Amino acid sequence: xxxxxxxxxxxxxxxxxxxxxxxxxxxxxxxxxxxxxxxxxxxxxxxxxxxxxxxxxxxxxxxxxxxxxxxxxxxxxxxxxxxxxxxxxxxxxxxxxxxxxxxxxxxxxxxxxxxxxxxxxxxxxxxxxxxxxxxxxxxxxxxxxxxxxxxxxxxxxxxxxxxxxxxxxxxxxxxxxxxxxxxxxxxxxxxxxxxxxxxxxxxxxxxxxxxxxxxxxxxxxxxxxxxxxx
Numbered sequence: 001x002x003x004x005x006x007x008x009x010x011x012x013x014x015x016x017x018x019x020x021x022x023x024x025x026x027x028x029x030x031x032x033x034x035x036x037x038x039x040x041x042x043x044x045x046x047x048x049x050x051x052x053x054x055x056x057x058x059x060x061x062x063x064x065x066x067x068x069x070x071x072x073x074x075x076x077x078x079x080x081x082x083x084x085x086x087x088x089x090x091x092x093x094x095x096x097x098x099x100x101x102x103x104x105x106x107x108x109x110x111x112x113x114x115x116x117x118x119x120x121x122x123x124x125x126x127x128x129x130x131x132x133x134x135x136x137x138x139x140x141x142x143x144x145x146x147x148x149x150x151x152x153x154x155x156x157x158x159x160x161x162x163x164x165x166x167x168x169x170x171x172x173x174x175x176x177x178x179x180x181x182x183x184x185x186x187x188x189x190x191x192x193x194x195x196x197x198x199x200x201x202x203x204x205x206x207x208x209x210x211x212x213x214x215x216x217x218x219x220x221x222x223x224x225x226x227x228x229x230x
Contacts, residue, residue: 027126027188029177029228034101042098042177043141045108046091047148052082052214055151055170058158067161074204075167079153082211086218087171090147090225097229098145106141114148126185128178136180144180145187147225149173152218154210155194169195169213171221175228189228193221 030036054076059068069076095105117130135144155170156163170193177187195217197209 024126024185024188026190027176027185029187033177033186034098034103037103037143040142041104041106041140043106043108043135043139043144044091044095044098045112045144045146046088047114047146048111049084049087049149050152052079052084052153053151054079054154054156054167056156056158058164059161061160064158064161068156068158068163071163072156072167075154075156075202075207075210078205078207078211079214082153082214084152084218086215087149087152087222090222093222093226094145094147094229097226106139108139108141108144110139112139114146120183122183126188128176128183128185131183132178133180133183139180142180143177143186145175145177145229147173147175149191149221154214166197166201167210167213168197169193169210169215169217171217173221175225187228189224191221191224193217193224195220 054072056065056068056072059065091107095107099105112135114130117132117134120128120131120133132144136142149171150173152171153169154167156167157165171191172193173191175187175189175191176185178185195213197213199209201207201209201213203209
């Protein structure tokens with residue numbers, strides 16, 4: 001029997017309690033974005049990818065999650081072997097799209113710990129809750145495009161300990177552009193891609209249906225992210 005780790009329990013508690021604050025609404029890139037930045041440098045940063053995993057949603061109590069986790073242990077073991085490398089390179093795609101519009105770009109390869117940024121206090125809408133402004137000097141860019149993938153792998157919905165749907169391939173996260181002089185978003189888009197398995201999904205040990213859905217979800221996520229800058 002697989003044990004539920006302390007970190008897994010912490011994640012469950014966060015999921016149950018939720019996060020405070022009003023969610024940021026989507027912001028489309030202005031049609032003047034490229035013309036207004038022809039003398040500026042746009043940095044593109046892709047945050048470190050999480051490992052592929054099975055994400056069980058809706059099993060709100062610890063016992064429910066334990067039962068659901070055990071029931072999906074074979075699927076999880078397989079999902080955790082899948083590569084995330086197909087997701088890599090979206091930063092280069094964005095850089096190409098932006099530079100083709102006459103704007104200077106710089107792909108940021110150094111690791112930025114976004115969670116360590118200080119809080120930014122503003123009551124105005126469309127300003128980031130964390131202070132990105134110090135990155136202007138440290139990175140040598142005027143604005144920053146961030147691709148932040150939160151979850152990648154398989155998604156399975158539950159109600160308590162009862163599954164309410166088959167697993168799906170999933171990629172979630174967010175993409176945003178932020179002005180490092182003002183800390184204001186100029187683009188913000190949540191990424192929430194789920195792809196259902198075609199036909200029977202419960203075919204261990206290789207789970208071909210859900211594996212295909214996983215890679216389809218990656219391709220759809222990349223297409224959505226790149227479309228934001230076209």
